[in-house]
Amino acid sequence: MTQPLDLTDIQADVIRASAHGGYLFARYVFFNIRDGEKGRAFVAAVAAEVTNAVIWEQGAATPPTVINIAFSYQGLKELGLPRASLNGFPDEFVMGMKARRAILGDNGPSHPDNWDPIWQANRVTRDKDVHIQVSINGKTPQDVEVRTQWLLALAGKPESGVFLLTGHRGPNGQQNLLYQDVHALFENGVPTPKEHFGYTDGISDPVFEGQPGEPWSAQGRGKQMADGSWAPLATGEFLLGHVDEAHEYPPAPQPQLLARNGTFMVYRKLHENVHAFDTLLEREAQTYPGGKELLAAKFVGRWRDNGAPLVSAPDAAAKAEWDQRFATATPQEQDRMLNGFTYDQDMSGSRCPFAAHMRRINPRASLQLKAGALPGQFVGNPGAFDTPGALANRRRIARRGLPYGDSTDRSSDRGNHGIVIMMLNADINRQFEFVQQQWINYGNDFRAANDKEILLGNHDKEFPSKAVLPVDPESEDVPYFVRNIPRLVETRGGEYFFIPSLTALRLIARGLVDPT
């Protein structure tokens, strides 16, 4: 039986992406703690305004802004957490994102030397370390601004003990903006769920036990059971102090109250090379037999305009038919059409390629495969594991965040636009880092040798990347190779953060964390 979560104790963004709740503007503000005791008082003042997840309950009133707070390892140290509690945090969180760059493939243009100044300076000298992130999510830019002024007034008091860290790059060559602003992209004044490459984003966020929402939302977004049905993932994949898919509690610091209902957040500012993307797409579309939009869909596994999955709409004709059904479908049916699919009928990748973003990030049951009789043919291997999703269920990541910048000028890659993505998981190493290293920057699990994921892969000029778009092995068609893929997405900064529960937040603010 599903146990309801203590929504009063969990920060709002952990349970649901604020952007999905209508908060289309956000500002991420970062602080350095100059005085631990005063810093705790600052945290207490912010904590009093932190939004909990009750706002996502059916019929609950939604405030104009959602405030959340998170801490880096250095931040927790400065706030005076006992050494015994600090020692309980996982190694990768202690090390931080910069030190994990070899695992993450943050090299070349993604190397920390090229990050925004605030992130370059992080973990170099104590007074520039990023300790606290406060996120302000608003329904309008004005709402965000009002809350920003409140926060800055709080931080600006002489007794606050914290210092605003600046150094975010901006659209006009600025190097030292005060905050990281993000927002949904608008077309003709209407908000869209798009990102700068034109894809519809954030469709299939995972569903875990205890989340408020429709019972059918687990279809395609939870885990697939042996009988083919869908169930929410174990809470412990996303929240500490809860049992995970291995029926264990994820590694977490002591005391239990510090960890329970908290989670880890991977903050990454990802620049999108829109000119390189457009150039690649135009160049390859000249030779790709399916045309430009199908090719763009092959990069991700979904059509750009509405996210229709290639598995269900593999070509233009099927897409038109899919669109027609989608237009008249109920919300439940629409959700099923977008998410409730498998790769069972596409084991050879002729519809959704192995290099496609969606298949790499969440391969569902498709890694349970073996070679078929024909060249390039793969067939399912049912029964190899207890459940179809056994190889994917422990690699799921909840995605938060919004695009930043403007990309109307697509004549070069020098602009300042992309996505700030905040990924939530109970175990950064097992979930985010594994996906980044093994599935995005390497292809062996997908029988794709060292082919990288097309959009996010850290493609290298010296060893040009390719991607294979397979065809039905029983047809006479030939596979298509996407050639000389340039680096389309570059890391511009980031850090690993801990998002505590509200209980833990109060303990931290009062200096009462006691691991004994």
Add this chain to the structure above:
Amino acid sequence: MPNVSGNAYALSVLSPIRNDKVGTVSRADLVRDRLEQWNRLQNSPMAKVPQTYLCRFFVLDDVYTESLPSAGALDTVTDFLPVVPNTLRVGVLPAQDRLQSKYLVFSSNFHGDLDTYLLGMWNAITAEIKDVWQHCYGFDQVNDANTFSAYIKKCQLPVTLFFVGSNDEPLEEQLKGLYLKQEFARFAVEHQGIPSAELKKAYRAFIARVQPTNLQGPTWEPGQYIMDKQRNVQQEAAL
């Protein structure tokens, strides 16, 4: 049958390291030091040894065991006789066991039979073999390929676990296969979509260049695993 799987052979060798010192340094430390030097080379000397799929060297410091009391009838009787004093009961337990010396462990998976492999190894890296093994008991009897082979066989343990990242073929076949796979992928990418007559011509030129049946070349070098040119340069500069 141990050690052999198809045409692959799994060799595991434990050579006892002499317990005396050279000056103030133990011979085990000298062996370890020699092996660590190999890490600083661009490639392991073992890359020169024909037919090596994968190999590993390390120094085994000790294996400590403390076995449980045997479950013989006498033990059972004493367990049920509270009159047996505890000191006596503990006294009959097996003593702890340790290795008599440290060991140089060498394990290798290769193609073909053991005699050919050891002969090839001796001929390829005689100096390195002597450099490492000179600190082991009994190695002073080794002075040519035959005595080396006899020595290794004395130190050999039967094993049944194999490195699975390789197949049954000779090393040259595997290296050529990897080379061809890489080159063919490149050819396919570079010649995608061209008219069939041109493709045929280009393919002929490709085949002439890669020479699929010629195992001697062009092909990958044994031990070719570093793709990062910068790192190669740095490593060479460090030497």
